[in-house]
Amino acid sequence: MARRTVGVAMNGVTGRMGYNQHLLRSVLAIRQQGGVAVADGTVIWPEPVLIGRNEDRIRAIAERHGIERWTTDVGKALAEPDVEVYFDAQVTSARREGVLAAIAAGKHVYCEKPTAESLEDALDLARTAATAGVKTGVVQDKLFLPGLRKLKRLMDGGFFGRVLSVRGEFGYWVFEGDWQPAQRPSWNYRAEDGGGIVLDMFCHWQYVLRDIFGPVRSVQALTATHIPERVDEHGNAYAATADDAAYGIFELDGGIVAQINSSWATRVNRDELVEFHVDGTEGSAVAGLRHCRVQHRSITPKAVWNPDLPSPVDFRAQWQEVPDNTEFDNGFKEQWELFLRHVVLDEPWQWDLLAGARGVQLAELGLRSAAEGRRVEVPELTL
Template identity: 75%
Template sequence: MTRRTVRIAMNGVTGRMGYRQHLARSILAIREQGGLELGDGTTLWPEPVLVGRREHAVKAIADRHGLEHWTTDLDAVLADPSVEIYFDAQVTAARAAALRKAIAAGKHLYCEKPTAASLQTALELARSAQDAGIKTGVVQDKIFLPGLRKLKRLIDGGFFGPVLSVRGEFGYWVFEGDWQSAQRPSWNYRAEDGGGITIDMFPHWEYVLHELFGRVTSVQALATTHLPRRWDEHGKPFTATADDAAYGIFQLEGGAVAQINSSWAVRVHRDELVEFQVDGVHGSAVAGLRNCRVQHRGTTPKPVWNPDLPATEPFREQWQDVPDNDGFDNGFKAQWELFLRHVALDEPWRWDLLAGARGVQLAELGLRSSAEGRRLDVPELSL
């Protein structure tokens, strides 16, 4: 067995997602399992080089996990020929400039979404990477979640027949930060810092819909700021300039309609923080992060509307759980492993910077739709 080391510059690991999901639960988890077996007698060993602006924070993470390599000098890391991959989980506003540097340095790229704050920049990055001949990947974690993998299994098996509609509910109450601390960084609520739920979540909905049901062909959205006053990490009040809720209607290739609500100002009355209900001619399903339940047309009850009597039907009990039938690893780790195999073995890969640009496009059009109060077509992108 041969061990091949791949050095990965990981920028943004002091943030919540960069640390928990990408470093601890993905790269370090791959190391804990002994590396990534490639199937040809080679084990790929990821060697992270932690990058961040705050020296004490980066060093603390390195010390916690016994990692030797960390720095605050991104340029020096990119100039190091032994570093093959650059990963970016910084705030959105800082991402494009760092990706440009990494492309110029010839590094393979893997990054969080959105890839940029505008479609023009996202496409520029995708074209530059293509011209440089480097491999690129964008995190599209939702499609690797157990609930959506079960949903994909149903779709591939023809369970739904023609799909009619998709209804999505995402969100939870993010505290304002005055009498209870907020669960999200304050920059999420400042448009000038790249915040806003539309730019955060519409890229997710683009790839979920695209992967499972078909390309989004039109969007009609309403983005709003329900809570205009919040408090930052230092207890200082500020005016929220970014949207904290977005309500979208998406027409899909093939005719199905998707409606997805996204909100950081909603209290949860559902089984999971995100749920999708898919209704087809032959059956329906409700999928969340981990679970998926179905109701086939042969077992669909016949409710009758009668507001004068209390409801007696146990509606939730009329659905059947979809079994796991497989082991489901962490979604971020699963996609990391596929990207590493793509880099090492040139295996097929479709979640590149162009796919990331589609997400930015949908967010941009969603915000424009909201501002103009009309439905907008979503042109197909190409390089």
């Protein structure tokens, strides 16, 4: 069996997401399964070169997983003759510099979102890559979640009839950092460091809404910093200057109205950390990370509200679980496999840096909407 090796320079793997989802559960998992098999019997084999700012931490990760090549020098990694792909999972404020260096070196680029701190910079990255003729990809992990894949299956099968509305709830309580350590790095709560839930999550909601239901045509948002002071990783109190909650209304093609609440200051009372409730003329669904439940119009019970008596109805019991009908792999790993196939085989690919710029655009317009207190149109982006 022939092996087609693809060198991958991985920047930012000392961070939580870069290490857990991209190195451990994606690239190393692909190697553990024997690579990515293609039709002619060839196996695509990712060969990581690790990059990190902290020499001790990046060396420790390399030694832990038997990875021979690591460096603190991005230029050195990009100069490796077998490196074809540059991956970036750094903090948002550092991403642009790394991606531009990779494009200048003629490398294909795969990166986390948001791709930049501003739409201008995000579009500049997309245009620079297009001019250079390199292939690009942006992580759109939620499209590969089992629950949302089932939801997409329902859409493709016409289950909903005409979709009326989408209601999304996302979030959990992130500890302030004083009496319990916070689950997220402190930079997430400092606007000057690229933090904020709008910049983080509206990039997700853009591709989820676009790919499953249709393009976003307008946004109206209200943001808040509910927890004004937090404690960082070193035990020092700091002012939270970034939004930690956002309440958004999005109008989609076809008149679909989507309402999504995003918060790092809410306690979870739902089945999963994110859930989408979709109502259509023919049926409804509630989809989370893994599960999806439906209720068709033909079996919709007659709901009667009587404020004088407790309801005897178990409403959740009236919904049916959508079966898996397939084996679901880690969503980050699946998208990595698709991008590697795109690089090697030139297979179709839609989640490029322009797609990433759409996410930054929605975040930027959401923040403008909140600042100006008005509904803002979302124009279609082009290079």
